[in-house]
Amino acid sequence: MAARIEQLVTSGEFSLDGGTWQVDNNVWIVGDDAEAIVIDAAHDAAAIKEALGGRRLLAVVSTHAHNDHVDAAPELADLTGAPVLLHPADEVLWRQTHPDRAPDGPLADGQELSVAGTVLTVLHTPGHSPGAVSLYAPELGTVFTGDTLFAGGPGATGRSFSDFPTIIESIRGRLLSLPPETVVRTGHGDSTTVGAEAPHLDEWIARGH
Known part of the structure; x- marks a missing residue:
């Protein structure tokens, strides 16, 4: 059976620079009936474990280390025995949430993660954070962008x-160099496509952030 993509939405708090906000996060599960990976273990390890069922979890992959994307990662790792993977440039943010527990392994640009016969390639996409990554799965026609690219900017x-x-x-x-039909699955909110977002690049630059 080919890998499939499942979406779980969890709710909790995002805290940074002294502020706290209520947020809904997309947790992505990629795999088949036997094995899976989780992209961004947010807020609720028990709910993610329940969504996995009896599947073997190969890895907890963090697109970046803001607390709302990694707060449930160590607990999920403890529940499943899966390693938590994070780009080393984001360990400074990771330590704000988990000062006593390091990630289990690094993510690097060009690294390939395999699950259910499907390859996800790590793309280092810094900016939202130093170690932010996206995960490109051409066989599934999708890229998981964390908080790097959303529907609308x-x-x-x-x-x-x-x-x-x-x-x-x-x-x-x-x-934006990926095929235009590539589905962009984001860390929060609705999915979009590369083709839908690409025409607006100049607008984003003019608007600034």
Whole structure:
């Protein structure tokens, strides 16, 4: 059976720079009936474990280390025995949420993760955070962008460890160069496509963030 994509929405708090906001997060599960990976273990490890059922979890992959994307990662790892993977440039953010527990392994640009016969390629897409990554699965016609690219524009860059010119370059060079029909599955909110977002790049640059 080919890999399929499942979406789980969990709710909790995002905290950074002294502020806290209520957020809904997309948790993505990619796999088949036997094995899976989780992209962004947000808020509710028990709910994610329940969604996995009896499948073997190969990895908990973090697109970046803002607390709302990693707060449930260690607990999910403990429940399943799966390693938590994170780009090393985001460990400074990870430590704000989990000072006593390091990620289990690194993510690197060009790294390939295999699940259910499907390959996801890690694309380093910094800007929203230094170690932000996207995961491109051409066989599934999709890219998981975390908080780098949303329906309607780039992720926020007004807080610590973020940079607007960097996120624009990541989107221009790594994401908008993908086939236009590629489905963009985001960290929050609705999915979109590369083709729907690409025409608006100049508007985003003019607007700035």
